[in-house]
Amino acid sequence: MQPRPLRTTVIGSYPFPAWLEFACQNLAQFGKDDLAEMQDDAVVCALNDQLAAGLDVVTDGEQTRLDFNLSFYGYIEGIELEGAPPRRFGPPAHDQRGKHPVVGDLRAPRGLGVVEEFKRLQRLAPSSGVTLKASVPGPYTLSGRLLPNAQYPDRAALTEALLPIVRAELTALVEAGCTEITVDEPSMSCYAHREDPAKFVEVFNRTVEPIGGKCRLSTHLCFGNYKARAVGLRRYAPMFPAFLDFSLDEIHVEMASREFSELPIIAEIAKRRDVAVGIVDVKSYYIETPADIAARVRECLRYAPADRLAFAPDCGLSQTARWAAKRKLAAMVAGVELVRASL
Numbered sequence: 001m002q003p004r005p006l007r008t009t010v011i012g013s014y015p016f017p018a019w020l021e022f023a024c025q026n027l028a029q030f031g032k033d034d035l036a037e038m039q040d041d042a043v044v045c046a047l048n049d050q051l052a053a054g055l056d057v058v059t060d061g062e063q064t065r066l067d068f069n070l071s072f073y074g075y076i077e078g079i080e081l082e083g084a085p086p087r088r089f090g091p092p093a094h095d096q097r098g099k100h101p102v103v104g105d106l107r108a109p110r111g112l113g114v115v116e117e118f119k120r121l122q123r124l125a126p127s128s129g130v131t132l133k134a135s136v137p138g139p140y141t142l143s144g145r146l147l148p149n150a151q152y153p154d155r156a157a158l159t160e161a162l163l164p165i166v167r168a169e170l171t172a173l174v175e176a177g178c179t180e181i182t183v184d185e186p187s188m189s190c191y192a193h194r195e196d197p198a199k200f201v202e203v204f205n206r207t208v209e210p211i212g213g214k215c216r217l218s219t220h221l222c223f224g225n226y227k228a229r230a231v232g233l234r235r236y237a238p239m240f241p242a243f244l245d246f247s248l249d250e251i252h253v254e255m256a257s258r259e260f261s262e263l264p265i266i267a268e269i270a271k272r273r274d275v276a277v278g279i280v281d282v283k284s285y286y287i288e289t290p291a292d293i294a295a296r297v298r299e300c301l302r303y304a305p306a307d308r309l310a311f312a313p314d315c316g317l318s319q320t321a322r323w324a325a326k327r328k329l330a331a332m333v334a335g336v337e338l339v340r341a342s343l
Helices: 017-022 032-053 070-077 114-124 156-174 186-191 195-209 263-270 290-300 322-341
Strands: 077-079 099-105 135-139 180-184 216-221 250-254 274-280 309-313
Touching: 017 032, 032 114, 032 322, 099 156, 114 135, 135 156, 135 186, 156 180, 156 195, 180 195, 186 195, 186 216, 195 216, 216 263, 250 263, 250 309, 263 322, 274 290, 274 322, 290 322, 309 322
Parallel strands: 135 180, 180 216, 216 250, 250 274, 274 309
Antiparallel strands: 077 099
């Protein structure tokens, strides 16, 4: 059950402030202490926006990651980072992010950096009143931009090599005091229609096994959001009922950008798991009103009880302008509160 009925949360990422975007293009001009100060300041900005909206659960906005997933390649030995993407011009899409050759054993002796991110969040966040959440990409999603080789001949082999690295990071996060973790596996939802969903479940459950029962655990299932572009078949039906066997507390599903076309599936999820419904469209610059949100919440309540429901944007907000992200979060919380007050 949800810690609070109709809980409000986020996935993980949040827009960079404009000055951070500029600084990231000029990192060589900053000293080590300048960079540390910059990281703190960016997290404070993301935190303040979330706290001002009134969210129950906040993150660091992934302000120290250039990408929710690809940033981790810098921590993993055995990867040769590609300098330029294969397509640089024309409409944005996933093929404008290059793939990286694997040139040795995949290892992460320094971890993946999420523990340091979480400790920074602990230090900068209020001491009470909100739940702090960390997000980590799962091994299948993490393998997506890597090129197989003779040692790791396919994506399954790459996933297996990355699995113990992610497991170790999750374990270290819990040991650092993190009580809420999202294991992001959008690649599983993007490709469940053509792969064996039961195999995905087995991989996921082995990944999270060390932290089972030691924190509140969720996963985020969407269809891609690079430059607000989807990449997978946008249907949840191929994933269920198999994905109900994930060992976790909560499953997050993208609904707003798809006009709630598969909303009845949350009834199936809520029979066995909590469900976080993506109720704000991060791909659109229509700013939802509190009344819009309240109507959507009430529609969700037709399928799942309040103590099983949480609400969030469809995906991370990193691909949405900050001015819009702030207004969307504020409307989301206000709309949920309208309904919560009537329960």
